[in-house]
Amino acid sequence: MFYLGVRLMSPGKSDHGATPAPAKEQSAEKDNGHEAKMLAEALRKKPQHAPVLFRMAQLSEEAGDYAKAAEHLREILRQEPANQEAQLELGKVLYQLGDVAGALEHTQAILKVSPDHPDALYNLGAIYGNLGNGRLAREHWNRLLAVSPQSESAVRARRLLSQLPVESQPSGEQYVSRITKEIPGR
Numbered sequence: 620m621f622y623l624g625v626r627l628m629s630p631g632k633s634d635h636g637a638t639p640a641p642a643k644e645q646s647a648e649k650d651n652g653h654e655a656k657m658l659a660e661a662l663r664k665k666p667q668h669a670p671v672l673f674r675m676a677q678l679s680e681e682a683g684d685y686a687k688a689a690e691h692l693r694e695i696l697r698q699e700p701a702n703q704e705a706q707l708e709l710g711k712v713l714y715q716l717g718d719v720a721g722a723l724e725h726t727q728a729i730l731k732v733s734p735d736h737p738d739a740l741y742n743l744g745a746i747y748g749n750l751g752n753g754r755l756a757r758e759h760w761n762r763l764l765a766v767s768p769q770s771e772s773a774v775r776a777r778r779l780l781s782q783l784p785v786e787s788q789p790s791g792e793q794y795v796s797r798i799t800k801e802i803p804g805r
Contacts, residue, residue: 627711627722627742628772629677669695669702676708685715703729707738714746722746737763741772744779753783 748756
């Protein structure tokens with residue numbers, strides 16, 4: 620068993636692992652607080668405005684309040700069930716909350732509609748890789764590389780694939796022997 624510790628991707632947002640300087644971080648927190656107040660006021664005027672809800676979810680997530688982020692994203696999906704951006708982000712947030720089944724459900728829902736969605740393929744690979752299932756991580760990341768080889772998700776997947784342990788594959792003879800034993804009457 621292995622654990623990659625892979626972070627899931629947000630829609631259209633890169634994560635290069637940069638850490639803001641402390642002064643910038645305090646300034647950003649102040650700006651985010653002001654922005655959150657303005658967004659809350661906008662929601663009072665128009666409570667079902669999806670872009671405002673999405674930004675509030677992002678701010679909640681940045682503050683570490685994943686439950687609040689999930690609440691905002693679920694509200695978007697109540698209004699717009701086909702919103703893939705909200706589905707992807709909710710899958711990521713649910714994963715952060717430890718709800719792996721929910722994360723898988725929302726991420727897989729995207730692939731039912733858009734089977735080649737690069738970020739959904741990446742996130743499924745990341746979830747499975749973090750769970751120690753290298754076979755499924757490899758399957759999703761290889762599919763991503765086939766359908767969107769130049770995407771940022773593919774670049775990250777390519778790097779992570781090299782970190783997955785090589786799984787032993789049964790030889791042809793071992794496979795035939797195993798299958799033969801499973802045939803009834805043999």
